Amino acid sequence: MFTRHDSLRPGYEAVIIGAGGHGLAAAYYLARDHGMRDVAVLEKGYLGGGNTGRNTTIIRSNYLTPEGVRFYDESLRLWQDLATDFDLNLFYSTRGHFTLAHTDAAMRTMRWRAEVNKHLGVRSEAVDAAFVKRMIPMIDLTCAGHAPIVGALFHEPGAIARHDAVAWGYGRGADRRGVQIHQQTEVTGIRVKAGRVVGVETTRGFVATPKVLCAVAGSTPRILDMLGLRTPIYVHPLQAMVSEPVKRWLDPIIVSGSLHVYVSQSARGELVMGASLDPYELHQTRSTLDFAESLSSHMLDMFPFLGEVKINRQWAGLADMSPDFAPIMGITAVEGFFLDAGWGTWGFKATPVCGKTMSHTLATGRNHPLIEGFSIDRFARYQLTGEKGAAAVGH
Amino acid sequence: MNQLTLQLMNERARVGCKGPRAAEWLSGQGLAIPAGPNSYSFAPDAYGGLVLARLGSSEFFLEHDAAGDTLRRVAAGIATWPPGVYPVLREDCGWLLSGVAAEAMLAEVCSVDFAALDLSARPVIMTLMVGVAVLIVPLSGASDRQYRIWCDPTYGSSLGETLQRVIVECGGAYLGVTA
């Protein structure tokens, strides 16, 4: 699928740090849409080995702010055609997405999101508990009696996809267009002269380049430290777990903010489950037992018949959180240094649109219009983006 | 032999205070002040004894049989706001857990190893019990340990129902009132 590059060239037109979905997508569109092929993607581990391969693969665009909705809606549009673009089955499967509301207050937020979505042409509806029951007949609407479901935000286009395959598709596409992907190559420094990027130091030597894109999720603060840039990003682990495969029984994607659950059933039959962020900063992907305990408990509150279904595996990713739960993207105070970060718990779904907009930004040196609300200087200007209201449980 | 019982003991008198001069003031009332933080003193008397628990360094929780008058006197004193002594309203819900299976039962609801406690140090344990903050005072009984468990009264009924379920499953008895 991709070739191994034994030689790292002394310089490239652009260097992308991080061979996750976002970095590879940017490389892909740089080569495909902007004719920039003299590009290296540097990855300290292996391709797709970070959050791309650790997330729970949910794709949706039912955000709260118009900036967010427009951005993710464009991503959803791009998702539809990726499999054909790549000639690779991504298992992009439209399932419908329910965000359950257990309180009137939560229901208000659902309505808010639905109204903003509909206004912008995105199919979302605030629905009542009876609708939820009709669509998910096996759910216990009372949630074991202590968190009755009062309604939901139903987002019809909600989908899941095979996460690894997205990285492979972009990786192969970029590779075929001449982009070099170097795994096991860690960036250890960024060289700046007179406020401009001139290259990166790596574990395999110096690489000269005028443009660097940082797409490293939980490692973002470390890269920004290399430049002396300040960052609002804080990193918490986000855990997930998966059951043994069982026969198909669940089609839609279910999210409950109150119960801290999101779940979907993969094409292979596994239940893929997640909860909320771990409560404290950590840069390690260890698993905790409390996570598996409380998530199982809440799963059984909704689906009491799952008691005998076995958890096969748990894991974690590192979420780069921002203060307003919106991403941080675009140009920075250092010329030639571009940022694609702050994806927290919602980066997977944005992979295509990030590739599109960041490649544009890298190629032109100007922020793509879709990401203007996401620039890093918004905090200094107190112009926060305001996804916080809706993203208490993101994904 | 008592395997396991849990008795409600809401009718006991309880009083609290805190503040930079609380220890000094209580001592002035003739009460034995526990030396270290998170420990208690126990003063046996005709009413079965008075427990004075030191929570951290400068907060105190006292409980006694409602028939005794010591706490009424202390409470009245605190209500006069002596300098550096602040009243802490204690309307806690309380249970007495006893029996040889008490530690096994606690191991289902608390992550603290009670079996390993050294009771001669008269420790006071503040911990979470199925997620609810509790104050636990372990006392040596004749043949077993007895745990006095106190919590915010608004958690009391729900926590009590939960403990009752666990106790019964563990083969013990739940007594709604003091036996």
Added chain:
Amino acid sequence: MAPSRLGHVMRRLDPHPGEWIDRSLPLGFTFEGREYHGFSGDTISSALAAEGVTYLARSFKYHRPRSILSFANHDSNVLLCVDGVPNVRGDVTPLIAGMRIEAVNTHGGLALDKARILDYLGRFLPVGFYYKAFHSRRYFAYWERLFRRMTGLGQVSLHAVRRATPKRYGFCDVLVIGAGPSGVAAALAAARAGASVTLVDEGMRCGGSAVSHAPLQKLIDEVYQSASISVRPQTEASGCYADHWVALVDRVRLTKMRAKAVVFATGVIEQPAVFRNNDLPGVMLATAALALLSRHRVSPGRRIVMIAANLEAYEACLALSAQGIRVEAIIDLRSQQEALDADAEMQNCAALGMEILHSHAPYRAIAGPDGAVCGLDYGPLDPNLRVDSRKLRRISCDALLMSVGWAAAAQLLQQCGGKTRFCDSLQQFIPDELPTGTFAAGRMNGVYEIAARIADGERAGALAAAHAGHGRAGDAPVPRSTRRPSHRFPIIDHPAARNFVDFDEDLQVKDLENAIQEGFDSSELLKRYSTVGMGPSQGKHSHMNALRILARARGISPGELGLTTARPMYHPVPMKYLAGRSFHIERRTPLDSDHAAIGAVWMPAGNWRRPEYYARTGENREQSVAAEVRAVRNAVGLIDVGTLGKIEVYGAQAGIFLDRVYAGRLADLRVGMTRYGLMLDESGVIVDDGVVARLGQEAFYFTTTTGGSATVFRELLRLNAQWGLDCALVNVTGHRAAVNFAGPLSRDILQPLCNVDLSEAAFPYLALREACVAGIAARLLRVGFVGELGYEIHVPAGRAHELWQALMEAGRTLGLRAFGVEAQRVLRLEKGHLIVGQDTDGLTDPIEANAMWAVGMKKPFFIGQRSLKILAARGPRQLLVGIEISAAGRLPRECHLLIRDGEIAGRVTSILRSQTLGKAIGLAMVVPELAASAGELAIRGEGGEMIAAKIVPTPFYDPQLLRQKAVTAA
């Protein structure tokens, strides 16, 4: 139809000392609808095998017939549905009388599974096939439906009942995982040093896979006699987490064990040889055959061929022979020279008539008419470890055993941070760096001979005890084995494949090679692309061989690749064990039963429950709410507001403290007075509000929102610890009950119950009094939240019921009604009061909320002040305004949008129809231009219709505050 018994490959043998079955307790059960019998002490698989059932399951992808492979939970060949429970592992699940057992993952039953056609089609499906086909937008949906029907293993019963299982915290000095020779020895050594020990093993008994060994049996007896060792068989260590926190799962519960030290005596996992048709029923690991034979007295076959590559193969042959089982031939992958470590055993085997072929290897197993193995084609092995297919010979057999090597069961050790390295001479990963307090022993540690394993266990046990503070121990290592227990490449290519590496996922050698060819050539990428090791057995029988294939392809050693990350669970764990009893604690005010007694309809409020309204016969919800509102406006109402956070702050600097945490000025509040307080965060966003009362010169009492009470109090404690001011905080939220007694008649009704003068002059609006109400010491606050003359009455929780009853009684004939949260929402909205979190959101500042009247910008400092200065300069992005809808018809709902020129111009935050005012009123967050325009605006309602509204000033009701100030009251 049930699977055929034609072959009668296996059968139960005569009784033998040491067998685990109890022949006096026969157990009947059904499998695929047919009745069978086993004995107490059988597992499901051993019972079925003893009954001659040839195959027990179908494989995941190709639906090939499968039977016992490891008999040890190292593969998931025998996954069954037992009494409706999916994915039960037959190999290790004890048989119980009356079990109804079905195969999983079949279409039309085990024997006639329609999906077995996939085995024939399979040759056309390369690895990654799924990624390469059917992905056009047009066809994917159809294909996905088909695919999802085929995938998955067991069927979940949607009607299964939730069973709450207990969970327990456990504590010990030393936890020993694995009760084989080294584990048993470790437990004894640790106990001898004075440690409390827990010894767990997933097997039914101690001893591990070691078969009848007298000195070991003596140690096991000692373990059971030791008072300080708790032995827990049939207990899986499912995950090792931080700080020696280990999940132990037995057949009843999850125990969360906190150990001071952990000994990993987890042993090794026997690995299959990989050759064509190595998955046929009757092909199994030698350890599986020995366990079946010695524990359950099930003969693995009558004519056995052993595929060998280590000493253990010969030992197994001798053990089988000693029990009367005929071993026809031993196909040894090694040359005679390489096999010298088993010289004596070889000679013994030869003497018993077994044919020994060195440097030979299996090429393909042959299936008989019943689907089980009936023969083997084998041939000489060249130096490149390939079999020359022109020199094949065939041998017939009814069982094919494999003893070619082992993989360290190092997963648990890895989970807690242990590092491994590849030992070339052993051909095994062994522990390298061990985290503090963890120790490894036995075969996992590379120590193979039984005496050495016991010595290694004693060493590790003594070290663990010493770490836990018991005794002292030296660290003289026990030498690792000098022979080679594992073959370096027990994998035989075959052009027609079906040489399985991963039995869970039906992955063959070519699948892995193709993936590597495509560039997935690191162990992690290979795992993800091919899914090797991602099935239910998590690579226990496949990871090592996959690594060897990858290493060969890249021309490096498996050690250079390293093991992939091992994550919990070690064995899959049912969610019921993880969930446990699922404690859910609800908070209830002291008046909970008083509410229930008068028909409260509950609603959740954070973790509280509160009356939404009180149902009365003859009234619907709307009528009840309206009547409750009317009672407050016209007579008097009583609401439980005990869920508000209630905090006291005492000390010389209490006022300074409050001046810092609240946006408004409070230090100058007079004793006996109250003031509204607004709390901001550092970025200037409103986070809480409440009423602050001054009890004394150095004593304040204040309330917080219901939802914010715990977090606000905790943050105030932190600020107090940080600032070190001379003050102390007391949280009385749960210890004090509170009601709001409001309405034009409230004073008249309260006065007779109360020992202080309630007259306007003596107790004005916003004042506070300590008083005695109905004989109860109370704090009375003159508040105006609902817009009428009213008193909040705060009493100790234990007296709340008396207070409530006294007030209800006093107002009974005067139109008093208890009112709930819904009526309060109406009343407060009529007054235009905002609710933090409903009318504000996560970014709303006081400028936007029109609440600057509650902010003292001239104070030297308060939290959020500096940001507020910046926000003031930036200007508001939205403003909270009152709105009014005069038209009848359907109202917009909260969070419906205001639309101007086709753009979103705001949202409704609160709205309802006020009976009092005879119109619909609400609050809305709107763009500043709209707020300034004061003109007509349009709200998009439920069905998309546009509803006209206009911006109006607030309060809507009694804008002069005459009623709550009681100016007009009698």
Added chain:
Amino acid sequence: MKLMVCPLNGPRAITEFAYGGAVRPMPDPDSCSDAEWSDYVFNRAGSPGIKREWWCHIASGYWFIAERDTARDIVVGTFPPGARDAPA
């Protein structure tokens, strides 16, 4: 589950504690610039390393300072607030 040694209550499971974020000195609001203030409000030292943090033992409401290695998930030490041996 991690253990944390509370200076008041001794070693407890980390689920008994609430995380209060890093200890961050506040700039003088009267003399600092808007940029300095917004840096304080929004920006963080987000790289892994040894951090000084506020932690609260929930059941006792006791706040203290912990030094934690966020790269290795190790609690290096815990101190009462304002203790002399607490690292600066």
